Amino acid sequence: MTTGRLIAQRYRLEERLGAGGMGVVWRATDLELRRTVALKRSHTGDAGQIRREARIGAGLTDAHVVTVYDVVMDGDERWLVMEYLPSRSLDELLAAGGPLPPEQVRRIGADLAGALAAMHAADITHRDIKPANTLVGEDGTAKLSDLGIARWSEATVTGGAQAAGTAGYLAPEVANGHEATPAADVFSLGATLYAAATGRSPWGSGEAGPYAQLRRAAAYDLEPLTGELAPVLGALMAKRADRRPTARQAIDLLTGVAPAPPHKRQWRLAVSIGAAVVVVLLAAGLLTTFFRQAPQKSADLLGDPRTADPCALLVPNSLARFGKVALEPNYGNFNHCDLVVDTTGKGDIVDVALELRLPDEYPAEPSTPGKLGQVQADPPTENRCKRTIPLPNLYRVVIFARQVNNKPAELCGAAEAVALAAYGKLAQGPIPRRTSFEADSTASVDACRLLTGAAVKTAIGRAAPAEPDYGNWTCYWQNATRQVTIEFGREWPLEDDPPDGARISVGGRLAFMDTSEDGECDVTVVHRRYTPIVASEKGTPRERDETVTITLEDKNITDGTGLCPDVTAMAQVAVSRLPR
Structure with missing residues (x-):
């Protein structure tokens, strides 16, 4: 251009x-x-x-x-x-001359608060108040710009910083995946004025990246508030949204018409409470236990891999700007959960999946043990975009967005929004536990124990050690040319919508056998039909099938048909060991 x-x-x-x-x-x-x-x-x-x-x-x-x-x-x-306004952004003013004097900060703040009051009166939430979106004219007048992610209130459903603003100026509730409201705009106004007065975001300088700021926002870890503006900024940036003034009230605070409430040094209160807790624990003889357990909770966000709930990291509202969103908790393996977005209201679907996974053997970016890592972006492909969050124990949260109907879609925007919302959840503490599974579910089974060494040896030509994947819900055996995989899954009832391949019976159970031109044969066995404890979206089948899929691959052939007898034999062994 x-x-x-x-x-x-x-x-x-x-x-x-x-x-x-x-x-x-x-x-x-x-x-x-x-x-x-x-x-x-x-x-x-x-x-x-x-x-x-x-x-x-x-x-x-x-x-x-x-x-x-x-x-x-x-x-x-x-x-x-x-x-067109002959002006410079507040960002540019700060870069050129450093922090502004309090009176100029107040004037800019009053102008912005007036703009927000007008927007909120019209039921519009800006959602991205920050220095870069604040234009300061030659006469000192400030104007708000960039309404690109603003929303009328009836459509304002957000979560995840990509959809709801900029990490350095987010309200804590938005960083935690909640809806951006007028009160969140007021917080961002306070954060912008804090930057005007100090030269940095209230969530830190940003040198460690936006995800470090997002984590601080989610934990409400504010930079110190000092100086004559501290009472006003403290009011605008109150932790609880219902404790903040409205934009109209903020004008009076900034112009001095109304006095600001005394600024409370919240860290002193925290120290006092902490001291009281220590006294109680000393009296109870529990101080050693308290200090031994606290670091473990902060360092280990995953806990037991088989009980960590991947769905608990998903915030459906994080994708609201893309279309109608539904949570699908009953599909794929047990480390998997989906958000399904109808982008047009006509069945044009984008699927954003979140999976808990083992550490990456060859990570593209190094991670620091004991520390929640930054969100990592893989190069996008035509139909998929991926984000990864390394956990403190180096296990990973992997988010990938894909097109289902091959219609154009903002896949990386969707993956990023879900990743940021998940990051905000992780910043709050350990992943919540899932509802316990039924006794006959494969969720309680070790996939590696379903096949005997003899069955695997027959299939790949020699004995091979079992290599379990996350949660032991998938397992591999391999030699130089062949690989056996056994994997659990959850599907819509297969009898109603049969997959590709031949319908067969294995151990008296419904199964389907399929081959590929990549030198592969697989058999999928229906272990049981069940009704999920946590229901899926309305309009989807109420019941689900739990499946076990055994696959044999040979990289030296193209037609997998000759592999199917060995696969069927392994399926017979696996079925005989499933819970009844």
Whole structure:
């Protein structure tokens, strides 16, 4: 994109003003009205994001919100036409001159609070108040910009920082996956003013990355509040949303019309409570136990791998901006849980799955034992995008988004939103435990014990040690050319929707045998039909099948048909060892 380009046969691009998380902004000349305007186009060409911002901006007429004039099409690109304000962002002011004096912080804060009051009166939540979205004019007037992720209140359902703002300025409840509300905007206003007064976010400088800030936000680990602005900032950034002033009340606090409540040094209260706990524990003779157990709880977020609940790390609202979201807790292996998103309301599905996994033998990025790692991004493919969170014991939380109907979708945006929401959950402490499984479930079975050494030796030609995967719900045996895999799963009733392959019987149980051109044969046996304790989304089958799949692969052949007798024999052995 170059200077001089004509947009919609009317707006001539003059100067690239900058780029943010949502788009790039240009100064342009309106050749028809002969005025200077600002033009914005989404980074990704997301016309929906530009359209949303235009509709929200058109409904606001406040002196401290950048005015939206129009939205125009230029070929396949949609551009937002806005008021041009000769200004610098608060980010740029701080980078150039450092922290601002208290009176200037108050003036900027009052202007922003007025903008928020107008937005909240119109039932709109901004959701991304920060220095980069605060424009300060030559006369000192401040205006809010970038309504790209704002929402009317009836549609405001969020979770995960990618969908609900910027990590350094998030309210603690949003960092923990809850809905962004007007009270969260007020917190972000306070965080922005804290940065104006100190030069850094209340969740730290950000040098360790946004996920470190997200973790601090989720734990409400604020930087110290000092100086004459501490009472006002303390009120705006109160931990509990219902303790914060409204945006209208914030104007009075910042202009001095209303006195700010005394700033409470919460750390002193915490020390006092902690001292009292120590006294009680000393009296009870439990101090050694208390200090021995506390570090273990903070260091081990996984606990028993077989009881850790992967669904507990999913926040359905984190994907609300992508479409209608449903939790699917009864599909795949027992380390697996899904969020299913209908992106159009017409069955165009994106599946975002979360799995708990073993440590990576060859990690792309090193992790630090004993410390929750940063969210790691794999290069996206055409139909999949993946995020990984290393746990303190080096086990992993893996999130991957995929297209189900091959329709265009923001797969990496969805994976990132779910990963950030999961990270916020992990920052609160250990993964919650799942509801116990029924006695005849394969969840209580060790997959490695279902096959005998003799059966495996017959299939791969020699004895081989069992290699268990996460939770012992999958197991492998291999030599240089062949591999046997046994894996548990949960499916919709297979009898109603049979998979590919031949229908057979193994040990009196329904089974399906299939081959591939990759030198593979597999047999899937239905272990039992059951009704889940935790129901799935309405409209899906109420019952589920627990399955056991035995696979034999040979990398030196293409037709797997000749492998099927050995696979069937192994399936017979495995079925004989399943619980009745």
